[in-house]
Amino acid sequence: MELISLSARGDLIEALTAEAEARGIKDAAVVSVVGAVRSFTLATMDAGKPRETVHTSGRYAELSGNGEIVDGAPNVHVTCGLDGGRALSGHLESAEIGGPFFVNVYVVRL
Numbered sequence: 608m609e610l611i612s613l614s615a616r617g618d619l620i621e622a623l624t625a626e627a628e629a630r631g632i633k634d635a636a637v638v639s640v641v642g643a644v645r646s647f648t649l650a651t652m653d654a655g656k657p658r659e660t661v662h663t664s665g666r667y668a669e670l671s672g673n674g675e676i677v678d679g680a681p682n683v684h685v686t687c688g689l690d691g692g693r694a695l696s697g698h699l700e701s702a703e704i705g706g707p708f709f710v711n712v713y714v715v716r717l
Contacts, residue, residue, distance in 0.1 A: 611712040616705025619644065623681045623712060635714040637674040637683055642710030644670050647687055649697035663695055670710060
């Protein structure tokens with residue numbers, strides 16, 4: 608298992624893609640994603656029209672999840688914990704990290 612620690616200011620998915628490429632990771636199981644983000648955008652399916660995507664955004668969230676890297680492209684699904692005990696979950700489209708916010712991604716190469 609490898610730890611990819613992302614803390615530089617920027618987008619989590621872009622940073623994970625770049626770090627996977629730098630390490631030569633083409634295919635991997637993303638066993639765990641844990642940390643906090645400044646902002647995020649999730650994608651889910653519309654219950655009435657499952658082929659349509661619903662985007663939800665938020666700020667300052669605890670983040671946990673898992674996923675995969677296929678042909679160098681991350682596909683990560685997360686739960687974002689928000690203030691007041693609220694939570695949102697879905698496919699992670701983007702998330703801003705940096706400042707005091709970082710994310711650790713644990714991967715196993717396939």
